[in-house]
Amino acid sequence: MEQLTLHEDPRSGNCYKIRLTAALLDLPLARVGYDIMKGETRTPEFLRDVNGNGRIPVLQVGERFLPESNAACWYLAEDSPLIPAERFERADMLRWMFFEQYNHEPNIATLRFWLFFVGEANLGAFQRDQIPAKRAAGEAALALMEGHLAGRDWFVGANATLADVSLYAYTHVCEAGGFRLPDYPAVGAWLDRVAALPGYVAME
Amino acid sequence: MEQLTLHEDPRSGNCYKIRLTAALLDLPLARVGYDIMKGETRTPEFLRDVNGNGRIPVLQVGERFLPESNAACWYLAEDSPLIPAERFERADMLRWMFFEQYNHEPNIATLRFWLFFVGEANLGAFQRDQIPAKRAAGEAALALMEGHLAGRDWFVGANATLADVSLYAYTHVCEAGGFRLPDYPAVGAWLDRVAALPGYVAME
Numbered sequence: 249m250e251q252l253t254l255h256e257d258p259r260s261g262n263c264y265k266i267r268l269t270a271a272l273l274d275l276p277l278a279r280v281g282y283d284i285m286k287g288e289t290r291t292p293e294f295l296r297d298v299n300g301n302g303r304i305p306v307l308q309v310g311e312r313f314l315p316e317s318n319a320a321c322w323y324l325a326e327d328s329p330l331i332p333a334e335r336f337e338r339a340d341m342l343r344w345m346f347f348e349q350y351n352h353e354p355n356i357a358t359l360r361f362w363l364f365f366v367g368e369a370n371l372g373a374f375q376r377d378q379i380p381a382k383r384a385a386g387e388a389a390l391a392l393m394e395g396h397l398a399g400r401d402w403f404v405g406a407n408a409t410l411a412d413v414s415l416y417a418y419t420h421v422c423e424a425g426g427f428r429l430p431d432y433p434a435v436g437a438w439l440d441r442v443a444a445l446p447g448y449v450a451m452e
Numbered sequence: 453m454e455q456l457t458l459h460e461d462p463r464s465g466n467c468y469k470i471r472l473t474a475a476l477l478d479l480p481l482a483r484v485g486y487d488i489m490k491g492e493t494r495t496p497e498f499l500r501d502v503n504g505n506g507r508i509p510v511l512q513v514g515e516r517f518l519p520e521s522n523a524a525c526w527y528l529a530e531d532s533p534l535i536p537a538e539r540f541e542r543a544d545m546l547r548w549m550f551f552e553q554y555n556h557e558p559n560i561a562t563l564r565f566w567l568f569f570v571g572e573a574n575l576g577a578f579q580r581d582q583i584p585a586k587r588a589a590g591e592a593a594l595a596l597m598e599g600h601l602a603g604r605d606w607f608v609g610a611n612a613t614l615a616d617v618s619l620y621a622y623t624h625v626c627e628a629g630g631f632r633l634p635d636y637p638a639v640g641a642w643l644d645r646v647a648a649l650p651g652y653v654a655m656e
Contacts, residue, residue, distance in 0.1 A: 300596055301555070314543055316550040323543035339518055339527035342546075346520040350553050351505070377581065392504055 250310035252324075253278040255298055258452040259365065260284070261357055261417035262317035263305040269321040269413050271449040273328055285365065317417075318345040321410050330413070332405050341404045344411035347389075348418075355386035357418045359425030383426070390422070390432050397434040401441060408445055416442045421451065454514035456528070457482040459502055462656040463569065464488070465561055465621035466521035467509040473525040473617050475653040477532055489569065521621075522549040525614050534617070536609050545608045548615035551593075552622075559590035561622045563629030587630070594626070594636050601638040605645060612649055620646045625655065 252270070254277050256263035270277040282288040282304055290302045299306045299315045306313050307320035314320050325331050332338050359382050362371055393415065396403065403411035420439050423429060429436050442448070456474070458481050460467035474481040486492040486508055494506045503510045503519045510517050511524035518524050529535050536542050563586050566575055597619065600607065607615035624643050627633060633640050646652070 300599060301551070309540055312540055314540070314547055316547040316554075318550050319543050319547035322546050323540065326539060326542075335530060336513055336516055336518070336527065338530075339523050342526050343518055343520040343523035346522050346550070346553055347505070349550055350520075350558075354554075354558070374581065374585070377578065381578070395504060 249275070251278065251308075252276065253280060253308040254320075255280050255282065255304050255306040255308060255313075257282050257284045257289075257304055260304060261360075261421065261451070262353070264451045265317045265413055265417045266305050266307055266320045266324070268417070268449060269324045269330065269410065272330065272408075272413070272445060272447045273324060274447060275324060318349060318410070318414055321345075321413060325410055329407060330410050332407075332409055334405070337405045337409075341409045341411045344403050345414045347392075348411075348414045351385065351392075352389040352415065353418055355382040355389060356422050356425055356427065358382055359386060359427075360418065360421060361425075363426055364424035386422070386425070386427060390419070390427060390435060393419070394432045394434050397438050401438070408442065412438070412442055417451075453479070455482065455512075456480065457484060457512040458524075459484050459486065459508050459510040459512060459517075461486050461488045461493075461508055464508060465564075465625065465655070466557070468655045469521045469617055469621045470509050470511055470524045470528070472621070472653060473528045473534065473614065476534065476612075476617070476649060476651045477528060478651060479528060522553060522614070522618055525549075525617060529614055533611060534614050536611075536613055538609070541609045541613075545613045545615045548607050549618045551596075552615075552618045555589065555596075556593040556619065557622055559586040559593060560626050560629055560631065562586055563590060563631075564622065564625060565629075567630055568628035590626070590629070590631060594623070594631060594639060597623070598636045598638050601642050605642070612646065616642070616646055621655075 252275060254263065254266050256279060258281065267277060284304065289304050295302055298313055301315055303315060305317050305320060306315045307323060314323055332341055362375055402408050403415065416439065419435060456479060458467065458470050460483060462485065471481060493508050499506055502517055505519055507519060509521050509524060510519045511527060518527055536545055566579055606612050607619065620643065623639060
């Protein structure tokens with residue numbers, strides 16, 4: 249495989265997904281850090297050379313750049329046990345990864361960012377007004393995960409897949425956004441299973 | 453392939469993506485309709501039997517149910533020319549599909565739904581307050597697409613892929629949400645290329 253470089257902010261769960269995927273697969277990964285709080289992913293150089301969307305993570309593969317965390321995880325994990333061999337299960341894994349980006353991350357990761365990194369006192373009225381809706385949508389996402397995991401060890405099939413990696417990233421730090429893991433015991437037990445996977449690395 | 457049934461509301465671009473993918477691949481697709489404006493995807497029966505997330509589309513494959521539009525398109529298109537054969541391009545296609553669900557759909561599709569189907573006068577204050585931010589984010593998504601398509605026929609590689617199908621669905625009706633296609637000429641030319649693909653079907 250070509251040289252792999254992760255353009256990241258280590259506080260971002262989206263970046264951590266890629267680092268965790270590489271670690272579970274024992275793939276070497278160089279890392280370049282940016283501080284999103286200082287706007288380092290919005291500079292003209294970053295927009296031109298790394299990602300015109302102004303966001304991290306970006307996985308650099310040789311001279312090519314791949315934004316979007318779940319797409320980068322897919323690139324790393326092709327032909328590995330982290331992607332199911334069966335056609336429906338493979339699509340079902342993507343289903344949970346799209347769920348993660350649509351229903352989970354915009355609520356659970358955003359509240360963590362606002363409440364833990366920015367601080368509630370520093371939020372604008374527009375952000376503050378969105379907290380109740382994001383709270384409700386985040387709780388709904390966790391409740392859907394709880395129901396799905398009751399009686400199941402992993403999101404899809406009999407083994408850990410990228411669906412688990414993707415959903416783990418912001419779920420395991422959701423309490424920084426004001427969610428309570430004791431309310432979701434099946435989710436909590438699943439988090440422990442992910443953390444026990446061979447090669448697991450913690451978020452920094 | 454097992455019997456394929458699309459659970460849909462025909463006004464939804466997310467549902468249309470799946471119908472368009474099936475049409476481009478000449479796959480037979482049965483259809484079951486729901487009216488999302490009447491809450492028909494939130495009934496106890498729907499939540500139990502079709503999708504606990506209360507959303508359409510859902511692609512039914514035999515007795516199994518696959519929510520999330522882009523995951524359903526992936527299921528249909530595996531081993532077809534709509535998914536690139538090269539590893540980086542395959543991940544790059546997924547990159548645009550995740551972009552679609554994160555940066556494009558929540559802004560462009562939501563404004564179409566609010567302004568065209570619900571009607572601005574019927575919106576609550578919470579929705580109305582979000583219009584400027586969704587307008588700006590939707591324009592940013594279209595501008596990124598415009599820049600990417602300058603000098604390119606398709607989002608990834610030399611042929612149409614699921615990235616084009618996915619982004620086409622809500623882009624080609626974005627004017628119903630108050631966006632102006634003449635502001636994005638490369639996007640407009642690309643829309644015409646998608647509509648000229650063999651097997652293309654229009655949204656209803």
